[in-house]
Amino acid sequence: MVQANAIILYFIYLVFIMYIIFLNYSKTKRLKKMNETFLMIIHDIKNYSANIDAAGQFLLAKAYKENNSSMVKHLNIIANNIKEMNGLMESYSKSIKLAETTKENINEAEVVSLVNEAVKLCTFYARRKNITIEVDSPWSDRIVKLDKSKFIRILSNLIMNAVKYSDENGKVLISIYQDGNFINVSIEDNGKGMSENELRNVFKKYYRAEDSVDSNEINLGIGLYGSRKLARSMGGEILVESTEGKGSIFTLRIPIKASPMFSFLGIPIVLKKKDKSKPA
Known part of the structure; x- marks a missing residue:
């Protein structure tokens, strides 16, 4: 009788462990999908950021040429913020994995x-x-x-x-x-x-x-x-x-x-x- 009860408890323990593993796997899978989507967004933002920076550098060169100190000041603020934003995106991306996006429109x-x-x-x-x-x-x-x-x-x-x-x-x-x-x-x-x-x-x-x-x-x-x-x-x-x-x-x-x-x-x-x- 004691042996039978031990076997039942052991079986319940295994089922419980399997259930915990399943929950963690499902949660991990959902988080992974969210991170993959986020990394794709980061890469697209990086491209837009490069264009904004290029446009800003074009205007900055023009401002220097025209000796417009106020414009130079504000454009440098924009450039510095873009640099900080890029660094932030890079730090966020280090531990994120990328996978396939399948949703169609x-x-x-x-x-x-x-x-x-x-x-x-x-x-x-x-x-x-x-x-x-x-x-x-x-x-x-x-x-x-x-x-x-x-x-x-x-x-x-x-x-x-x-x-x-x-x-x-x-x-x-x-x-x-x-x-x-x-x-x-x-x-x-x-x-x-x-x-x-x-x-x-x-x-x-x-x-x-x-x-x-x-x-x-x-x-x-x-x-x-x-x-x-x-x-x-x-x-x-x-x-x-x-x-x-x-x-x-x-x-x-x-x-x-x-x-x-x-x-x-x-x-x-x-x-x-x-x-x-x-x-x-």
């Missing part, structure tokens, strides 16, 4: 307009290095179905990356074209390119390129990793080719028409209909 959109919108987000950052951003497209009003917010986030990350690793007075060329049932957007820069080791690791989480161009910039090492995750959540992909000393080409591939996405063992499955339309 698909609507019809004009692809060239979305590309131009992403370019505008990077204009001041490019101007600081006197880099020209050109868009080449066979269409002026090509309508596609996609998640506009994700599309712009991916492109702005890729464009910012191209500008960052381009030489001063260089050019970033964005080409839009159709490849079967996909819309391709290629971002080509004339920067230093990547070594074979960098190409193998460029999409890895937290990877930072060898000999980064600006050690003072925040570099969370998540831009390309996060962009590829977003692209895959849309049923697409990001491809890269690079020649060391000549530059790199990142190509975003997005399905022209996609049904709601399913997944099997974490692998996205997109059901597509044949698109008979051709570029004008």
Whole structure:
């Protein structure tokens, strides 16, 4: 009888331990998801911050030239606050992990307009290095179905990356074209390119390129990793080719028409209909 009671108590103890483990696992999973989303937001804020800083530096140079001491004072306050904000974001990001964002919000959109919108987000950052951003497209009003917010986030990350690793007075060329049932957007820069080791690791989480161009910039090492995750959540992909000393080409591939996405063992499955339309 005593032995039976001991076995029952032991069983209840095991069930209780398993229940506690389950609760902690569920809580940890929820917290991880929140942290991953937060880190994606931090990276996007970093891009906007870079543009604000570039615009401020442009105005600061003008204020110095015009000997406007009041404007110089206020612009320096802005610059210092941006620096503090960037440092705060970097400290918050150190212990946060990034994972795939899967929520979709698909609507019809004009692809060239979305590309131009992403370019505008990077204009001041490019101007600081006197880099020209050109868009080449066979269409002026090509309508596609996609998640506009994700599309712009991916492109702005890729464009910012191209500008960052381009030489001063260089050019970033964005080409839009159709490849079967996909819309391709290629971002080509004339920067230093990547070594074979960098190409193998460029999409890895937290990877930072060898000999980064600006050690003072925040570099969370998540831009390309996060962009590829977003692209895959849309049923697409990001491809890269690079020649060391000549530059790199990142190509975003997005399905022209996609049904709601399913997944099997974490692998996205997109059901597509044949698109008979051709570029004008």
